Amino acid sequence: MHVVLWGGASHADDVQCEALNEVVLSSGFVTSARTVAASDGLPSYCEVRARALPAISIEARLPLEGWNGKYYQAGCGGFCGILGRADSGKGWINAMRPGLERGYATATSDSGHHGLSVVDAGWADNNPHAERDWGWRSIGETNRIARALISAFYGREAEQAVFQGCSTGGRMAHVAAQRYPDMFQGIISGAPAMDYSGLVGTKMSWLMQANTGEEGEQILKPGKEKLIGDAVMRSCDGLDGVEDGLISDPRLCKADLSELLCEGASSDQCLTKAELGVIAKWRQPPVNAAGEELYPGGIPAGSEPFWGLWLTGFEKGGGKLVNAFASNFGAYMAFPEDPGTGWSPQGFDFETDPERMKTAASLYNGDNPDLSAFIEAGGKMIVWHGWSDAIVTPFKTVDWYAKASEAAGGEDVLKQNVALFMVPGVDHCGIQSGPAGVTQMDLDPMTPLEAWLETGDQPQTIMAGK
Template identity: 30%
Template sequence: MFLPFLLLQLCATVAAATNDNPKTVPCEASSFTNPVVPGAEVLSIKAEERRNFDIPAVPGLLEPVSDLNFCDVQIYLTHPGANDKVLVETWLPLTRGLWNDRFQATGGGGWATGMLDLSLGPAVAAGYAASSTDGGHSVDYFSADWTLNEDKSVNWDLLQNFGTRSLADMIHVGKSLTEQYYRQKPRYSYWNGCSQGGRQGYAIAQRYPDMLDGVLAAAPALRFPALTMSFLWPNLVMKETGTVVSNCEFNWFAAKALEECDIMDGAKDGVIGNPETCTFDPRSLVGQKLECSGIEIEVTEAVADVVRKVHEGPTTPYGSKVFPSLTYGTSLSTFVNATTNPDGTRTLNDPGLDVFARTILLRKSDKYNVTKLTTTEFWSLWAQTDEEYGWIMDGDNPELSAFRDAGAKLLSWHGTIDDIIPHKTTNKYRQRVERELGGAKAVDEFYRLFLAPGVKHCGFGDGAVPKDPLETLRDWVEKGEAPDTLAAETRNEAGELVTRNLCRYPRTPKYLGTGDVNKASSWGCVGTDEEEEVSKPGKTFRDEL
């Protein structure tokens, strides 16, 4: 009898260990207590079970997600004195078996603090408990109308939510609900975002360094207000020089830059491996001819000079560069809206990208027209932007020692032909962190950056896009496997799979000279891991640019 008794006891012990917290609480509001959110009060909780939930595809942004089963918990909270009402929505995989023991906070995009369903769906499909927030305002990626009160004064409370506050609130709420629902804390917690979501990830690392175990932040809008002002630079150059260059012409120059610099990484693959080494000069094409709208156009010195100045990026009349430029080979169609007329003249149209200046700086002034903006007006608005709004919406503080000391990891990637946010902004930030915290090798212990040649904003382009960077971050956080490369892939025009291993910054890709150029095994990473000389303290990002 003694041996069977021991076996029964052993089986019971194993069963208890393998079925620890096997169930969840009911998916209803009464199952949850108000999460503790510093500086905020919970207004209401609503919980609803969702089964077989589908999210349709968003071309170029989201693959279709189907048959999701989760507990949808919506919490509204407010910040006393702010008169705001902020939604934090958390999706919890419906059963304990569907949950991967992890929590994911998700970022926004454009002028939206969060993307709600578009970010929650993929996270839950991957097994995460996940949260998103609207920051207390409309989820509109292209409008900043919510930043103004009815009297056109700035709503600073909503801007604070957008900048940082709602990000921390979302994490507090999401982690609390996850623990309540599954009756255990998430083993690990992560951030996942690109563009605005990338900026938010950096802001979390800087301002709330001990809230998460890992941050995945791609193509970050580190200096968001200044970035939006930089969108106006091409128009200003063309207006002030009196020379309008059409989108067709800009695209031609981009193709010529690719033609000249593609081979510099050792292979003609339709991608410039390291834009920093591309010495393309548009003035070398003066006299050549191209066709736009059926009209033959000859490249003049004036046209070439405009292209050069636009690619230099915002530069003061005294020659100081105040924001990184887009690399040659990058499309300018996002910023330029100029057409070629039947008589060969060009018309400069409003590109519609002056949301920040028109809405926040000028309070929707009817007198404002970006195509008529003067140099004096532009630099006046730029100064106002940095002075009044950088502190609340920027994410470029290089002091990451608290994040480092918390044992957290920051994984970031940026496409080198990003046509919205110049990848150089991320390069420069990384260099500042190195100066602050002991050099490249020391920073690599907790923060690694990967550049994606030929990739546009958060994806697209002809280059290989990171395949599963969040999984790479998890391996770094949970297994201590620091990544030297980042697996990426795309398909070329023929539909063939193209794979690459993106290089850890500052290394760059180089074709090995043999093998299929479409395969990652035919490429290596070149460069040095030696730390650069640490610059004197006190030099700022803006000084450096």
């Protein structure tokens, strides 16, 4: 059934949109279709909710006027599970907004389950089908259903497809390039959590164990992030020749925090030996007993202003999301047999548990540096990461890029299809504003990606307005 769109916003559009309720989908069905009036910089569109069997909930937004003939798909964050969550705010990360406001038909999904929050992984408890959908299948199924709706509504297929995601959405972007190399002509991957077993399983367990005392207490508590950050900035701000409140490359920063050691009683203006020990472990990569590195790099210097949300928590409560991610992942997603709620990252075994997560890695991870199929298909990919990301640390991304360059035959070859931008002072996905005030709203990878696809001009920056 084709419901061909002809005119501008009118009552006829309501009829055409609602008629999508009758579209027959293979291995899926439409659950609702309604028109949404233009507002807040977005055009009027037909909102379609659909289900790809068995359990992937999808939302498509089809512009009523000015469709550019293309398709834009957005990823989701954390463990996902909340359909269209990113579009409830003003940001563009994992949102359909950037595509819709440029005239694309857009879609996203909940990745195959309903969650109470993006740190809730209880849905995966003894549920391999849901884990498969979250890992990779929801990417392809969202694309399939959305393209069917586009064809039904406009009477023709989308001529080009773009994927955008950050964090887990960035992982999805990498998985798309590897498992579906012909599906998207353009891909934007931000702060990609491309190695969930290594990052959320191994590294986050390392971070939690490092900050836990013998009695199970938290050693480095909220309130000293600024003290630490100021000392780091004094040591490393000028390493790039400019003192601008930014650390351009935290790999060069070897800040000595011994000046902060408490000489007497502990206070807000000094660090105890135990607290300094936590920071020392956080700065290094996780290792096993033989000293073998299990995941690249530690917590980057310059990320201290963002530690409350990710690592230490806030003085009034909340934050410390690393703990929630690590606990849920290990309990329900990491191992062949789910240990459940009794499991804790404090019990993670760095000798044996990384190997036990091999099946999970094959389901979830997108860190394979071989992009030959995507490159052969002519795909273009922008990868970006904030140097001050304290949860999905940036060292994995630069490590992956180096390996991808080698696999492609050199960086000059890889740069024909993959562009990497490392952005100083930026939090995970640009969520929080740091001392330099740079957030996701200061970034725009979409404009250079479009130019790359249309004219072949390689991206030079992802900073908005430049």
